[in-house]
Amino acid sequence: MINYYYNYNQKGELTVRSYIDCVYCYLKQAVSCMKMAGIEDEKKMHEVIYELMDYVKTFDTEVTPAENSSRVLLKAYELIGIDDPYKEIKKKSNDLALELYNGLKQKIENSDDRLYDALKIAVAGNVIDLGINRSFDIHEALAHSMDTGFSIDHYELFRKKLEEVQEVLLLGDNSGEIVFDKLLVEELTRLGKQVTYVVKGAPILNDATMEDALYVGMDKVARVITNGSKYLGVCLERVSEEFINTLYNANLIISKGQANFESLEQDENVRGKAFFLLKIKCECVADVAGAKLGDVVFFTK
Template structure:
């Protein structure tokens, strides 16, 4: 069990990203200013009460929820996510055709790479500019993953009866659709877990419907929460059972990594983390450089 502490950098990042949230939905500057001060007051209160023990994931959840309440806007990234969906589906169609020419196992391998690179599509990290889709396609040609990691994951996939995907950003979900489809060719039952309410540009049940995740996964479940990750105390019984019944969890993105690595002993399931390390604290925790793609398997606590 690892607990990512709050870093000074996380504070600067949260302030910046929360400003971007407000900038999206509040045009009146004096109103935005007073809301910004309220957000900072809440941040300071949380840090005063809990010190560095409040994790970035929890702090982000609190602050984003607060912004939704004070602005009265339940989904500040709605338009952005719709654009991500439209672009994502175009990409999905192109990739889907290409993938059909591959044999079952090569297709899984290619889809692992795509799902990993898909995590580059993130709007929730200060100073990080997400790449365009062309870049992502190019990256999938050149990205290198260690042979032994691939072999381990293929073995896990072949053995698993049920795999749950804990999804992250909206646009990224089309890559996860492709991975799920390729895994289903191995006769594995797949479950997509998406948020019920909005957190930044993360996929919710609404975008899951728009992206027709149910045509690519055997089941699509919503968490029952709008938290940055699948906070165990907030999950629906159905999601809890799904996680419990899964043989493997696929965890997409930084927030899911941050949270799941806190609670992996409780969950006690093999987890495959797929993320791009977009900030220094997470990169440091993983022992990689900022910008690196990380595929990491946690088999036993």
């Protein structure tokens, strides 16, 4: 059911903007961040949250939740004096995913539709989102993705578009998840495609950076670049000009995760070229995508 406070564009399409429900998530992420940083002093945590509450009052609700979340998180980093509180857990996520790599690669090699299963494995990795949940069950996510599949599925359209291009731009999301993306990249390169993989320019939550890409060997199978930003998703005012040129000149884009969806779902420069691959983790995003909370989807707009 769509809430009355949602926004619509000029075409009458529901759009992602920062709604009242988002405020709770901003602050929940900040609490998660402090706990991840090992802060146990509740008085200190209350002081940080109260200062963030005043900060949130200044936010523009017309921008994406990804942008406002980034502002809260980076302010929290500043207040606690730690610039990468997720550094240790990111490495653990990468190591966990790397332990699964060989088995998943064998599953793809035995598949009747290798690319399709590579996409389903890649989206299963999207469960590794420590901004929303501090714990996750990757085995359960893999089983759900492989057995249930996409609730919105534009795979056949993607295959047709893939046949028309030589290069694919893949916008990455989280650490750990990057290993699952690597399997997808390897399948795309097996099909003769050149892949450019995009990571963040600096740490934010558990999003993948160049350090993660090198650690899991993504640079061995794809050209890896950063978007020049430490904001979640694609904040056009914060990313580099080089990245914007790469994004808008791309003929086919795979956009991983919810923050990238929030950023690009109404961008006319990528409409019809960007295929969104994600797990729906928010009811507001579910309504915009036309899916249900918990669904995994692969679609274009």
